[in-house]
Amino acid sequence: MKKLNVVLLTFALFAATAVSVQAETKIATVDMKKLFTNYWKRKSAEALLDTRKVELRKELKDMAEGLEKAQADYKKLLEQANDTAISADEREKRRQAATDKVKEMNSSKLALEQFQRQAESQLADQSQRMSANIVSEIQKVVAEKAKAAGYTLVLNTTTVEVVVYSDSTVDISDAVLAQLNAGAPIDVTKPLATPAGTPSQP
Numbered sequence: 001m002k003k004l005n006v007v008l009l010t011f012a013l014f015a016a017t018a019v020s021v022q023a024e025t026k027i028a029t030v031d032m033k034k035l036f037t038n039y040w041k042r043k044s045a046e047a048l049l050d051t052r053k054v055e056l057r058k059e060l061k062d063m064a065e066g067l068e069k070a071q072a073d074y075k076k077l078l079e080q081a082n083d084t085a086i087s088a089d090e091r092e093k094r095r096q097a098a099t100d101k102v103k104e105m106n107s108s109k110l111a112l113e114q115f116q117r118q119a120e121s122q123l124a125d126q127s128q129r130m131s132a133n134i135v136s137e138i139q140k141v142v143a144e145k146a147k148a149a150g151y152t153l154v155l156n157t158t159t160v161e162v163v164v165y166s167d168s169t170v171d172i173s174d175a176v177l178a179q180l181n182a183g184a185p186i187d188v189t190k191p192l193a194t195p196a197g198t199p200s201q202p
Helices: 002-024 032-038 040-081 088-149 173-180
Strands: 027-030 153-156
Touching: 027 088, 027 173, 032 040, 032 088, 032 173, 040 088, 088 153, 088 173
Parallel strands: 027 153
Antiparallel strands: none
């Protein structure tokens, strides 16, 4: 009996502590997707990324056009090498030039493929770094807002598996977004301008 009373007392104390902790816990929510999408630095970073994409596409186009010209030159040299109206010595020179042109074409093709791979990797790395930096800045402001308002826990409503229900009155997304975009050098209410050379969306 004495043992049972001890167990019950322990349980009661645990329950009281749990209730106390729950009462002290102040929870807020944020929509990280909303913050990320509407943060001016994200829009600015995306504009820079789009500009870089256009530059890389132009370089790829120039390299591809150079390869096409080399192929046309090779075809012409091959025709001249088989032209009986030209002297044997001259035909031999054309054959040698055609052989050299093939080596040039192969080298250009390899360079084009390598440049394309490097460009794709560079863009992916740049995008990842920008996203990571922006998320870090957002988290810092969320933490500042939460501490100032006395919240002990902030949940991300974008992750639906974690947040089943949330009261909109405890969502601090708008307050965080207002601080993030305060003094933004661009108009965050307007969509990004499409850089020249970027294909339009259907």
